[in-house]
Amino acid sequence: MRKTLLPAVIIVTSIILIARIFYLQVIDETLKLKSENNAIKKVFDFPERGYIYDRNGKLLVANQPSYDIMVVPREIKDIDTTEFCSLLHITKAEFIKKIEKARVYSPMLPSVFLSQLNKAEYAAFQEKERKFEGFYTQKRSLRDYQVNFGANIFGFIRQVDESILKKNKYYNSGDLIGKQGVEQQYEEALRGIKGVKYLLRDKHNKIIGPYKNGEFDTIAQQGKDLTLTIDYELQKYGTELMVNKRGGIVAIEPKTGEILALVSAPTYDPALLVGRQRSKNYTALYNDSIAKPLYDRGLQAAYPPGSPFKIITGLIGLQEEVIDEQSTFYCNHGANFGRFMGCHCGLHTLQLNNGIYKSCNSYFGNTYKRTIEKYKDSYYSVDNWANHVKSFGLGQFLGTDMPIGSKGLVPSSKMYKKWYNGAKIRSSYIISNAIGQGEVLTSPIQLANMMATVANRGYYFTPHIVKNIKDQKLDKKFVTKHYTTIDKQYYEPVIQGLEDVYNYGTAAGFRVEGMKICGKTGTAENKIRVAGKTYQLKDHSIFVAFAPRDNPKIALAVFIENSGYGATWAGPIATLMLEKYINGTISRKDLETRMLNGSLEAEYQKIENIIFQRRTEPTKVRDSIEKTNIEIGEAKKEEEQA
Structure with missing residues (x-):
């Protein structure tokens, strides 16, 4: 009995391990999606944040379209940095600094290179986007304030920082999050849920279609509207x-x-903290330690x-x-x-x-x-x-x-x-x-x-x-x-x-x-x-x-x-x-x-x-x-x- 027990345990354990490995590598596709797979590109679909109304139904905060330029550092190949910087009105030093920051976050994952482009800037870049391998544009929505008061009530939207990325796995580098006011307090309700698309790439890194016919794709869920008690x-x-x-x-x-x-x-005016000038305006407001x-x-x-x-x-x-x-x-x-x-x-x-x-x-x-x-x-x-x-x-x-x-x-x-x-x-x-x-x-x-x-x-x-x-x-x-x-x-x-x-x-x-x-x-x-x-x-x-x-x-x-x-x-x-x-x-x-x-x-x-x-x-x-x-x-x- 003792002679057969040990071999039996080894055989059963081996069968279980082989079956598990087969399941993970052949049947279960989720690990491929979670890994930094060269052949699969993960693209997020960001929902609109919920609208904000006053107690009588008057619209106070809506949304407006915005565009971010995303970068995957490892995919950057032989681009004309002079033309790129001129197109986006940045210096070469700024270009290098942003690339380094993105590389620190992850060489293989996308992160925001330049955020909150307006329609004109987006159109100019999109026209030449094919020339800049490793970069692509991503549509988002920014706040569109219908009033010029109430900033202390609403709060504002900003990019997540490293501390948030470590604590909350929902967010990725470049994602937006509510700060102060109801935007922070009711962030989970207002932000909605991101949608995800998995795209298949060929050996030349070109998109050839959805992975598994979109079987693992999810649809973005729009944020919930808030009605405030404010009159x-x-x-x-x-x-x-x-x-x-x-x-x-x-x-x-x-x-x-x-x-x-x-x-x-x-x-x-809450509109001061929207768009490309947000950081500059916030710094000025923050440094006003008198008023x-x-x-x-x-x-x-x-x-x-x-x-x-x-x-x-x-x-x-x-x-x-x-x-x-x-x-x-x-x-x-x-x-x-x-x-x-x-x-x-x-x-x-x-x-x-x-x-x-x-x-x-x-x-x-x-x-x-x-x-x-x-x-x-x-x-x-x-x-x-x-x-x-x-x-x-x-x-x-x-x-x-x-x-x-x-x-x-x-x-x-x-x-x-x-x-x-x-x-x-x-x-x-x-x-x-x-x-x-x-x-x-x-x-x-x-x-x-x-x-x-x-x-x-x-x-x-x-x-x-x-x-x-x-x-x-x-x-x-x-x-x-x-x-x-x-x-x-x-x-x-x-x-x-x-x-x-x-x-x-x-x-x-x-x-x-x-x-x-x-x-x-x-x-x-x-x-x-x-x-x-x-x-x-x-x-x-x-x-x-x-x-x-x-x-x-x-x-x-x-x-x-x-x-x-x-x-x-x-x-x-x-x-x-x-x-x-x-x-x-x-x-x-x-x-x-x-x-x-x-x-x-x-x-x-x-x-x-x-x-x-x-x-x-x-x-x-x-x-x-x-x-x-x-x-x-x-x-x-x-x-x-x-």
């Missing part, structure tokens, strides 16, 4: 209002969480929220039962909390309602003081307060369907324990949190979501920018309600105070007849420190609102950098946006004219002068800059951190 008219209007200003506008439909407008200023047009201020910027944060301070005070609607505090041009917190109210005794519409620092400072001092354990008090704040979506990534964002900051006991070496936290130490001028940082989209939550009386949907994907369902998280820790009953008195901001308070000067708007003005201090010297810049202007009061259709937040009081710039712009969306027309032409024609460029020039001073100082002086609310870091670095 074209509102987005366009917001972009116009933000000309010569820096900041962001975010508008949300409270009952769905759909983003109606996402404006970042300054911005750029930062590639930086989405609506999603990425983190500002002190200022007085709009008093809304949350009041709601937490009601929930913790340290105040009620009748609780009164006296304001003597402010109040002393270990240090004096000034206020513009003057001499008043205030309750919740007029505390809100007069934006009284004394009232909300005392409310916050009671909240923090309610419990003996000061660290528990801080975390209890922080949990209330976070239930509004602050201090965290909201989970939007955009690939970038800012977490903001809601301070915790852990943070303060480190700051104060474990000592008891006194309310006077952190009293500035009461009025949004402490450690709290928020992005415009977080504040817009906060107002949507107040408008809904205690819940929100995760903000999102895609309304529908053709033949595909949206993620369930976008239709899931998130509830705050504040009971519904406490919202009504706060909402009444917000409505009275327009009736009697800081927004009375730009109320709209017949519209019940609930809003809150705010300012955020803005300083920059250079070489040991502090520069006081103009405050950021902030406004948050929703309308109408009952059955609200829109909630928004507006941030205008370095522009002063909330009622000066952000309030009027917010009011115009609300009226535009709800009524479709503007009755306050005085506000509209002032906002459309207004410019803050002189104020921004002051900042540029300070930064220029920093750049011309020695390194040690440059390094002494300690803080700025105008984040000047590189756009790419900020995106990676987000």
Whole structure:
């Protein structure tokens, strides 16, 4: 038995191996297709990317034809490089560099030699293509923007880099991929699926027909169309209002969480990042580290929220039962909390309602003081307060369907324990949190979501920018309600105070007849420190609102950098946006004219002068800059951190 076992195993194993080799080499053709076979040419058929529409069906992004010149380095034979370079308007040095790059990728596989030729360039090359063996043209489609705004929403298309090629086997050298915005977030849906044709070549390298009569060919599948939640008219209007200003506008439909407008200023025409000049234009935009047009201020910027944060301070005070609607505090041009917190109210005794519409620092400072001092354990008090704040979506990534964002900051006991070496936290130490001028940082989209939550009386949907994907369902998280820790009953008195901001308070000067708007003005201090010297810049202007009061259709937040009081710039712009969306027309032409024609460029020039001073100082002086609310870091670095 033992004598026959070993030979039997050897014979059976040999038969299996021979059968497998026969199958792979004779029957199964797929290995031939995967190999770098000289006789088989693999040609990709690139589908059109999906179209992008606004919420009402208006076409925003379409496609246009483009052509790439492809090269297979090993197949290049005896070409006239002088004629070739002259035809494509490149230098011989550029020719050599591109060939070397292609050879590094693969001597036997095609890669892009020159991308995005227009029709005239394509026609000129195609006429003489037969003279340049190893080169051929390949048709693609590029984006064709129907609007000149919304670049921060759409993103752009670029060639894949080495890191993507290593991670994702779908892409080949020269393929295009979405970067930033919905182009990146919804890349798999928008790109479609490439088709493949296998062509048979003879010994002279000439195409003689499809391999195996096209048995292994596949048909390209067009990308899926996207319908955005964005309202074209509102987005366009917001972009116009933000000309010569820096900041962001975010508008949300409270009952769905759909983003109606996402404006970042300054911005750029998305068409700049299409075609042969894309790289040059991108470099110019990227290197503008002052205005930062590639930086989405609506999603990425983190500002002190200022007085709009008093809304949350009041709601937490009601929930913790340290105040009620009748609780009164006296304001003597402010109040002393270990240090004096000034206020513009003057001499008043205030309750919740007029505390809100007069934006009284004394009232909300005392409310916050009671909240923090309610419990003996000061660290528990801080975390209890922080949990209330976070239930509004602050201090965290909201989970939007955009690939970038800012977490903001809601301070915790852990943070303060480190700051104060474990000592008891006194309310006077952190009293500035009461009025949004402490450690709290928020992005415009977080504040817009906060107002949507107040408008809904205690819940929100995760903000999102895609309304529908053709033949595909949206993620369930976008239709899931998130509830705050504040009971519904406490919202009504706060909402009444917000409505009275327009009736009697800081927004009375730009109320709209017949519209019940609930809003809150705010300012955020803005300083920059250079070489040991502090520069006081103009405050950021902030406004948050929703309308109408009952059955609200829109909630928004507006941030205008370095522009002063909330009622000066952000309030009027917010009011115009609300009226535009709800009524479709503007009755306050005085506000509209002032906002459309207004410019803050002189104020921004002051900042540029300070930064220029920093750049011309020695390194040690440059390094002494300690803080700025105008984040000047590189756009790419900020995106990676987000």
